[in-house]
Amino acid sequence: MDFLGFERQDGRVGIRNWVGVISVQDNVNPVTRSIVRSVNGTIPITTLFVRGQYAQDLKIAYDTLGGLGSNPNIAAALVVGLEQTSAEDVASRIRKTGKPVEIVLIQDAGGTIAATCEGTRKALRLVRSASAARRRMCPLSSLTVGVECGGSDTTSGIASNPAVGRAADRIVAEGGRVIISETSEFFGAEQVFAKRAVNEAVRRKFLDAVLGWEQLAMSYGVDIRGTNPVADNIRGGLTTIEEKSLGAMAKGGSTPLVDVLSYSEAPLKPGLHFMATPAPAVESMTGLAAAGCQMILFSTGVGNPSGAMVSPTIKVTGNRQTLNSGFADNIDFDVSDILEKGRGVPELGDELFAYAVEVAAGSLTASEILDQRETAISRFQPTI
């Protein structure tokens, strides 16, 4: 099956055609935002920290910023830095895609006013050039789709996650890639999910990621209850992390697990992947977007409004209470008929898949229209 997408220089396909204005570190975010406010067609890819990060964390930060800029939804990138070396670390990663990359440096420009002026002019030119791109028919096999959940409750595991899982199966059947993440949301479900690994090496890698993460959590000597499941999950009826995990796993559908990825790592094979990420949605989705996901299917129960900045995020719920509240404004796809009318998961999942193809072709999601989008890159070490 085909959809209308933007073919990029590296052969990948975008579902949007934005110019990304990318902060190299937190101290340039205000300039990034000023440029984006002045130039239609741009999106801000801001970040916290980075300056003073080192070793593994610095690599994660640069790989993630580089991955977000390399995402095919980004037609061209304007990298905003304080100084040359760190800006080049990010820009060089994006240039590998062949897309246009410009840099503006606040120290070299001579302060934030001059940098905003220079950046605005560069962004104008990038948008003018990007706007010449036209959508063409592209195969669905060019899609990489993240599956995520947030604001979960018991309806997530019974309705919205299985519907997302069905849509994920359809994407895999088309030859695309699907990535499920959120390591702690496999605690208690890992043995069931591990059976789907294509071979022993993938099975071991998956179990090591989940059990190693649990050991790390336990090393602090505390009970993770209250953090995961969190208070709103518990009000929604989820009692334990095991229950939440067994429901969360359904987002991965039913296809074999072909590989395990680290945070922001791009998948190389068609099929279902697991990415080791922290559970909170903004942080997890940032890793998925940096890995090249053009889109994220996001299941929610009691309600979570977050969208990824670079990856249009389809919010799906099966909770009629959420749909009957004002939160319906933040929801893109209603699967409540599964619980309310006994409609089948495959039927609703197929409709969700068809809607996802429409979003790939340009239909806008609530988090894009309302700009409920954010970026957060994982960090695991202190800043020096």
Add this chain to the structure above:
Amino acid sequence: MSRSIVLDKTDNVATILDATRASCECVLQGARTGRIVALADLPFGHKVAVLSIRAGESVIKYGQSIGRATRDINIGDHVHIHNVESLRGRGDLGKQEK
């Protein structure tokens, strides 16, 4: 009549689809049929016991253990954090043993 759904035939809990007041009946659907009488107010999305569960036994949903009963649970009881505990990510347990 309020509804609740059982996901697997081995489950000992059902998920409430319509909030149910104490002493009201709730009809089971999904992997099990029949009716149970709620012994407590049961909010939408919360769980009700469809079998009696003794303290220390596993609470089963999706055909899998979702934790351990911390006290005896009767058919119709609300099943939640007041009578079930997680067995995963429990760094606090290791600390007590030391």
